[in-house]
Amino acid sequence: MKREVAIVAVGATKFGEHWSKGLKDLAWEAGVQAVEEAGISGKDVQYIVFGNMSGGMFEGQEHVGALVAEFLGLNPVPATRVEAACASGGVAFFQGYLAVASGMYDLVAVGGIEKMTDVEPSQATEILSAAMDYEWEAYFGATFPGVYALIATRYMHDYGLKPETLAEVAVKNHYHGSMNPLAHFRNRITVEDVLSSPFVAYPLRRNDCCPISDGAACVLLAPLDEARKYTDTPIIVKAVAQASDTLSLLERRDICTLDATVHAAEKAFAMAKLTRKDVDLVEVHDCFTIAEILALEDLGFCAKGEAFKLYEEGETYVGGRLPVNTDGGLKAGGHAVGATGVKQIVEIVKQLRGEAEGGRQVDGAEVGLAHNVGGSGATAVVTILSRR
Amino acid sequence: MSVSGVPRHWRSLRERYRLLGTYCENCKTSFFPPRKICPKCRRKGRTREVEFSGRGRVFSYTVIHVGSKTFEEYTPYIIGLIELQEGPRVLSQIVDCKPEDVHIGMMVEACFRKLFEQEDGGIISYGFKFRPVDDSWAEYYDRLLADRAMVEKT
Ligand SMILES: [Zn+2]
Numbered sequence: 001m002k003r004e005v006a007i008v009a010v011g012a013t014k015f016g017e018h019w020s021k022g023l024k025d026l027a028w029e030a031g032v033q034a035v036e037e038a039g040i041s042g043k044d045v046q047y048i049v050f051g052n053m054s055g056g057m058f059e060g061q062e063h064v065g066a067l068v069a070e071f072l073g074l075n076p077v078p079a080t081r082v083e084a085a086c087a088s089g090g091v092a093f094f095q096g097y098l099a100v101a102s103g104m105y106d107l108v109a110v111g112g113i114e115k116m117t118d119v120e121p122s123q124a125t126e127i128l129s130a131a132m133d134y135e136w137e138a139y140f141g142a143t144f145p146g147v148y149a150l151i152a153t154r155y156m157h158d159y160g161l162k163p164e165t166l167a168e169v170a171v172k173n174h175y176h177g178s179m180n181p182l183a184h185f186r187n188r189i190t191v192e193d194v195l196s197s198p199f200v201a202y203p204l205r206r207n208d209c210c211p212i213s214d215g216a217a218c219v220l221l222a223p224l225d226e227a228r229k230y231t232d233t234p235i236i237v238k239a240v241a242q243a244s245d246t247l248s249l250l251e252r253r254d255i256c257t258l259d260a261t262v263h264a265a266e267k268a269f270a271m272a273k274l275t276r277k278d279v280d281l282v283e284v285h286d287c288f289t290i291a292e293i294l295a296l297e298d299l300g301f302c303a304k305g306e307a308f309k310l311y312e313e314g315e316t317y318v319g320g321r322l323p324v325n326t327d328g329g330l331k332a333g334g335h336a337v338g339a340t341g342v343k344q345i346v347e348i349v350k351q352l353r354g355e356a357e358g359g360r361q362v363d364g365a366e367v368g369l370a371h372n373v374g375g376s377g378a379t380a381v382v383t384i385l386s387r388r
Numbered sequence: 389m390s391v392s393g394v395p396r397h398w399r400s401l402r403e404r405y406r407l408l409g410t411y412c413e414n415c416k417t418s419f420f421p422p423r424k425i426c427p428k429c430r431r432k433g434r435t436r437e438v439e440f441s442g443r444g445r446v447f448s449y450t451v452i453h454v455g456s457k458t459f460e461e462y463t464p465y466i467i468g469l470i471e472l473q474e475g476p477r478v479l480s481q482i483v484d485c486k487p488e489d490v491h492i493g494m495m496v497e498a499c500f501r502k503l504f505e506q507e508d509g510g511i512i513s514y515g516f517k518f519r520p521v522d523d524s525w526a527e528y529y530d531r532l533l534a535d536r537a538m539v540e541k542t
Contacts, residue, residue, distance in 0.1 A: 126456040135400055136421055140480050141459045142467050149450035150469050157492050202451040250477045
């Protein structure tokens, strides 16, 4: 018998360059916030599961599950690190959800942690390229931005998307980021700023790409019928769905569609018994500007090739018809790969509680959706949260 | 970073040097990279190794300006998603072509080149890249392939 699950507390560090903090320090900061918010002792946590893409390659440290449990003083609580590249956080949330829904555990900490800035940027580029198919993509010189650039070139060819419209995605995300104290970048930018930034992988420029960030986020999950022990504003997990696709672009049915997103979204909406019209805001995986365009289409908020309209009409801003990435997304909010999926959920929770600061609160938000992608779409996780 | 050890490199050598894939006699479909079974027909499939003609068209492309550590010294370079004449797509560099000249639909053919050299005088990795084909040659090649297919049938 499946139990209903609620998020009872959240915590998150600022995303950015934390030169003085390591993986353990970041985990501590986010974890302590969540535990204090729930008014519990860390020892009440029965299971820890968190996303971390590559402690091994970024910091030379594997076996980070037990490492974090130890540092948080929580031994012998079981602690598991999950890896699904940039979707590690979303997949960890799915695992935490299963642990509570199944009745196995009554209080689970779900986290995401990544420490990326200890290596030089070209090294980070190399590590991130491991999220693609190494043998048939990275080996031939494709980079992670390069693979999304292949998608962008074809998409522009097929649907006539203009670079100016792509730039609007980054401009909007920086605008939202300027209102979020935890965002990596808090400066506003213009379309000209994007179009004059140097190419990373044509047609994607530096301002089409998310930064490399350090950061951590944490949420506590409990059965819904026990949630009020910890909070007056439990947020209900209506659905979590995960789907897989090929690691490489080579064998995709259509490179301009992330089928994993399509499948996860269909499953999540069916599970939540909600429609797209019920959703008040979304956090989507905008590792590159083109990825946000694909996400809105593949999640079913508009038809293929038509997401540009939402940008031309300004509908994706707070106050618009479908606010997208109110925390600045990955572009301005930052992308600490393993932590991103959980950070997105933290933002939705704040919005549904009515606690989003800085003028980015979506009025009367009742239902929010988070969408986390691994690699160029080999893993996708869609989560739907509701205030009631 | 030694992401590509020598044994790992050797395992894929044949496919990388000769553009080998898999052909299924049952559904008449070619696949790349090579497969153990036909993903469409599963157990009913009858697969055999096939060497692709190496000719195809650019399905999409990018110009890499910021490379990973291994490829940093080669930037800017073109990466293409190539649709082979036989159907499957491969990802590879496009060489002998200026970045401003590459376009979707451009006819290309495979050639054999050095891909990268591992740091500290490590092994040099070779593999296929693609280069533009003159359109007048394209017609000739098409005829040649058609002739070869005829010969194979008889
Ligand atoms: Zn077959």
